[in-house]
Amino acid sequence: MMNMLNTNWDSWKRTLGQAVEYAQELGISSDQINSMAHQLGDMLAEKVPPANPEQKAVKELWEVANTDERKVLANLMTRLAGRK
Template sequence: MVFDFDLKQINTNWDNWKRYLGQAVEFAEELGMSRERINNLAAQAGSVLAENVPPANPEQKTLKELWEVADKDEQQVIARLMTKLASKSIS
């Protein structure tokens, strides 16, 4: 799979962002990663994004606020839900 995208456009449009994340999940699965590993990586990425990247749209702002009030277990749930949502976005 080849990623051909304009990061600025992907980051500012929620549907494009979900589609891009879905492609990343699909790519990871094609590489043989387990869903559990993908979810763990998503949780790590969520932490990095919440700490370092300003939200580009209202949906990302809401997600960041939820992430910041969640404990570690709840963040894992958010990460699992985001990978599930993202996978559904490319179907």
């Protein structure tokens, strides 16, 4: 978990991408991964201060989003992290 709090945005995306890839290898569906990303987003926004400007922007978007928008944001983050 602490690796995901990395202060370097590219490193953070790479770590998140590895977690998504690992979940896919375990047979976890995209819907389940997105649900977990949504739950993680809630926890991070509430408990963890952003480590860089990009994380701060995501946190601020998260805070103004409603539940459906947060699901979209979580989906976008998992897709962004999965890009090679």
